[in-house]
Amino acid sequence: GSLQSPGDGYLRTVTVFPGHGIGPELTAAAQRVVDATNAPVEWEVVDNITNKLTPEAYASLRKNHVALKGEFQVGVGKGSMNSINVELRREMELYANVVHSFPLPGTNPRHEGVDIVMIRESTEGEYSGMEHEVAPGITEALKVMTKAGTRRIAEYAFEYAYLNRRGKVTAVHKANIMKRADGLFLDSCREVAKNYPNVKYEEVIVDNCMMQLVSKPQQFDVMVTPNFYGSLVSNVVAGLVGGPGLVPGATIGKETAIFEQGARHLASDIAGTNTANPTGMLFAAVMMLRHIRLPVFADSVEDALFYVLEHGSRPRDIGGNASLSEFVDAVCEHINK
Amino acid sequence: STGPTFTPGEPFRATLFPGDGIGPEISEAVQRIFEVAKVPIEWDHQIISGHVVNKDGDLISEEALNSVRQNGVGLKGPFGTPIGTGHRSLNLTLRKALNLYANVRPCVSVKGYETKYKNVDVVTIRENTEGEYSGLEHEVVKGVVENVKVITRHASERIAHYAFEYAHQHGRKTVCAVHKATIMKIVDGLFLECCREAAAKYPDIKYEEMVMDKAMLTMAANPTYFDVMVMPNLYGDIASDLAAGLIGGLGLTPSGNIGEDASVFEAVHGTAPDIQGQDKANPTALLLSGCMMLRHVGHPEKADAIQDAALGVIADGRWRTGDLGGSARCSEFTQAVIDRINI
Ligand SMILES: Nc1ncnc2c1ncn2[C@@H]1O[C@H](COP(=O)(O)OP(=O)(O)OP(=O)(O)O)[C@@H](O)[C@H]1O
Ligand SMILES: Nc1ncnc2c1ncn2[C@@H]1O[C@H](COP(=O)(O)OP(=O)(O)OP(=O)(O)O)[C@@H](O)[C@H]1O
Numbered sequence: 001g002s003l004q005s006p007g008d009g010y011l012r013t014v015t016v017f018p019g020h021g022i023g024p025e026l027t028a029a030a031q032r033v034v035d036a037t038n039a040p041v042e043w044e045v046v047d048n049i050t051n052k053l054t055p056e057a058y059a060s061l062r063k064n065h066v067a068l069k070g071e072f073q074v075g076v077g078k079g080s081m082n083s084i085n086v087e088l089r090r091e092m093e094l095y096a097n098v099v100h101s102f103p104l105p106g107t108n109p110r111h112e113g114v115d116i117v118m119i120r121e122s123t124e125g126e127y128s129g130m131e132h133e134v135a136p137g138i139t140e141a142l143k144v145m146t147k148a149g150t151r152r153i154a155e156y157a158f159e160y161a162y163l164n165r166r167g168k169v170t171a172v173h174k175a176n177i178m179k180r181a182d183g184l185f186l187d188s189c190r191e192v193a194k195n196y197p198n199v200k201y202e203e204v205i206v207d208n209c210m211m212q213l214v215s216k217p218q219q220f221d222v223m224v225t226p227n228f229y230g231s232l233v234s235n236v237v238a239g240l241v242g243g244p245g246l247v248p249g250a251t252i253g254k255e256t257a258i259f260e261q262g263a264r265h266l267a268s269d270i271a272g273t274n275t276a277n278p279t280g281m282l283f284a285a286v287m288m289l290r291h292i293r294l295p296v297f298a299d300s301v302e303d304a305l306f307y308v309l310e311h312g313s314r315p316r317d318i319g320g321n322a323s324l325s326e327f328v329d330a331v332c333e334h335i336n337k
Numbered sequence: 338s339t340g341p342t343f344t345p346g347e348p349f350r351a352t353l354f355p356g357d358g359i360g361p362e363i364s365e366a367v368q369r370i371f372e373v374a375k376v377p378i379e380w381d382h383q384i385i386s387g388h389v390v391n392k393d394g395d396l397i398s399e400e401a402l403n404s405v406r407q408n409g410v411g412l413k414g415p416f417g418t419p420i421g422t423g424h425r426s427l428n429l430t431l432r433k434a435l436n437l438y439a440n441v442r443p444c445v446s447v448k449g450y451e452t453k454y455k456n457v458d459v460v461t462i463r464e465n466t467e468g469e470y471s472g473l474e475h476e477v478v479k480g481v482v483e484n485v486k487v488i489t490r491h492a493s494e495r496i497a498h499y500a501f502e503y504a505h506q507h508g509r510k511t512v513c514a515v516h517k518a519t520i521m522k523i524v525d526g527l528f529l530e531c532c533r534e535a536a537a538k539y540p541d542i543k544y545e546e547m548v549m550d551k552a553m554l555t556m557a558a559n560p561t562y563f564d565v566m567v568m569p570n571l572y573g574d575i576a577s578d579l580a581a582g583l584i585g586g587l588g589l590t591p592s593g594n595i596g597e598d599a600s601v602f603e604a605v606h607g608t609a610p611d612i613q614g615q616d617k618a619n620p621t622a623l624l625l626s627g628c629m630m631l632r633h634v635g636h637p638e639k640a641d642a643i644q645d646a647a648l649g650v651i652a653d654g655r656w657r658t659g660d661l662g663g664s665a666r667c668s669e670f671t672q673a674v675i676d677r678i679n680i
């Protein structure tokens with residue numbers, strides 16, 4: 001449906017998947033902060049998910065088109081259940097994962113001045129789920145790349161760069177080895193690049209990319225990646241700017257957008273201890289408010305976050321001593337000032 | 338292992354591939370330093386170039402390969418990239434011909450050469466023969482391409498065992514197997530199974546597992562966490578380059594390719610044509626690769642002496658080469674290392 005402007009009483013309903021690990025604490029924090037702005041948002045919490053997605057989960061998403069999400073736990077090794085995070089992205093065709101790392105006050109980053117937007121293909125590649133044992137002791141897994149899938153992500157990346165006035169897109173690949181699979185990805189990027197003469201286009205091999213990221217990360221702007229390399233890039237970049245708790249992300253399809261931590265971890269080691277850093281998730285809520293066209297409320301949360309990170313007490317993973325709830329209290333307090 | 342065995346402390350022969358570009362200069366430096374350090378080595382020079390195809394149409398002659406097989410070890414400078422197509426890369430030829438199944442890269446922070454990361458001391462051990470580099474790819478229907486990743490029990494057991502044996506022999510405490518068995522449950526699951534089996538045989542070495550995403554996060558944020566890491570091919574390729582980036586790049590990083598028939602130690606940087614023949618190259622990566630070779634053949638005290646001298650010269654700061662922000666010549670750096678050994 002068409003969205004109307006704020007103040008008209010038009011209420012947006014947002015699905016919430018608290019997920020597992022620190023997910024419930026993070027999504028609750030985001031809800032509190034959005035509520036503090038008095039944005040016209042109501043929540044539909046789907047929290048009964050243990051090892052598979054329920055029909056209600058899909059129904060809620062198909063109705064609301066927008067969600068906040070914590071990470072769902074996954075199994076390791078043969079015979080363990082398939083990742084429901086991956087299933088959700090496939091089923092809803094959430095093909096673009098966008099992770100934005102940028103400098104924040106009050107953090108102590110490894111590298112200064114890093115501002116990278118990573119755009120990662122999220123439905124194909126190494127996550128095909130097609131694997132088998134060919135003969136005893138010999139196993140194979142298929143990486144699947146398609147023209148349609150690579151075109152779609154390349155178009156998303158360049159359109160993002162263009163609309164957000166970012167100067168450069170760098171494609172990450174291993175086409176020197178995977179000549180056809182990653183070659184297809186590069187072909188698509190090159191084709192799309194031609195349509196954006198004002199956006200500079202570069203390519204980097206994934207191993208060299210990692211070396212560059214830990215030595216001169218400021219050289220990167222927008223990065224576009226196939227599925228697996230993206231999971232690595234988003235984590236390295238989170239590491240560079242101060243940790244996984246700081247970076248927001250979204251996974252987006254034609255109809256639906258899910259907002260979440262950029263570096264998706266359960267963090268079972270600190271779950272339930274009220275110590276997680278909600279900053280990344282709160283910035284994800286900012287992205288969400290803009291997405292549902294409530295920019296004024298988004299600005300209000302963003303300003304509060306910058307203010308509290310700079311002047312208030314900070315979460316523990318970045319050297320402060322605020323608990324999660326104390327930090328969220330401070331953000332809400334600043335919003336209400 | 339079918340190659341020759343080495344007796345600690347005894348003289349030995351090694352094949353030397355000076356290589357292209359700056360290869361001959363840095364090889365010369367390594368030979369001078371080894372001589373002064375009284376390493377009981379006899380070099381067997383094999384002049385192979387990435388740009389010259391031999392009479393069999395191959396880039397590496399059977400004679401050169403036999404030299405490495407006989408000696409059991411080789412040290413190699415950078416080879417130029419073959420011009421035109423139809424030839425296997427030299428590295429691939431060496432790897433296949435000599436069964437070089439493990440790529441080992443110790444990355445240790447170099448004192449006096451500052452990066453954003455302090456006290457890094459990590460060894461990446463990469464499976465070198467299979468995985469994502471199978472070369473099996475096809476177009477299923479128009480616009481749909483499949484690439485096959487192959488993981489076998491044989492190769493996984495071999496690399497896992499090597500990693501623990503390396504940790505054991507080098508006094509390392511922890512081996513971390515890096516995987517993505519959350520998604521590739523069967524193939525990476527098999528790799529993990531083999532790592533667990535090897536771990537059970539080395540009760541004194543702590544064993545842990547980490548998903549590749551989290552390993553990358555940890556390497557970028559807190560790399561001192563790691564000790565020895567063992568990985569399938571692609572993850573190892575990526576993590577080893579990242580690790581080199583932590584300490585200042587490929588100019589400082591040694592590597593070894595360990596095989597069943599022989600092992601080849603090499604500097605992983607390129608031929609640096611821009612400074613070739615100008616006495617400006619930094620021989621450190623090749624020299625430290627030579628030190629790995631010395632440890633491999635049972636001369637650990639020689640390796641320590643040479644390594645201490647080289648790192649001491651870099652820390653001192655007066656004789657750094659251009660790539661480390663200094664202005665010393667390769668020959669001046671080399672002389673400084675020699676002077677330190679002679680003290
Ligand atoms: N929001 C956050 N605030 C503080 N620390 C975080 C946050 N998110 C992740 N982390 C930390 O990042 C690290 C990586 O996460 P984690 O350990 O969850 O990895 P994982 O691969 O998801 O698996 P698991 O939790 O099952 O071990 C952990 O040390 C975790 O505490
Ligand atoms: N050992 C070294 N000492 C000093 N500088 C080096 C060394 N190795 C590489 N460099 C420098 O690093 C940069 C990249 O080097 P590299 O050898 O990879 O060049 P390249 O042109 O890619 O060569 P190749 O085609 O052989 O890979 C160059 O500027 C080079 O001078």
Ligand SMILES: [Mg+2]
Binds near residue numbers: 207208574575578
């Ligand atoms: Mg590499």
Ligand SMILES: [Mg+2]
Binds near residue numbers: 606607608
């Ligand atoms: Mg090069």
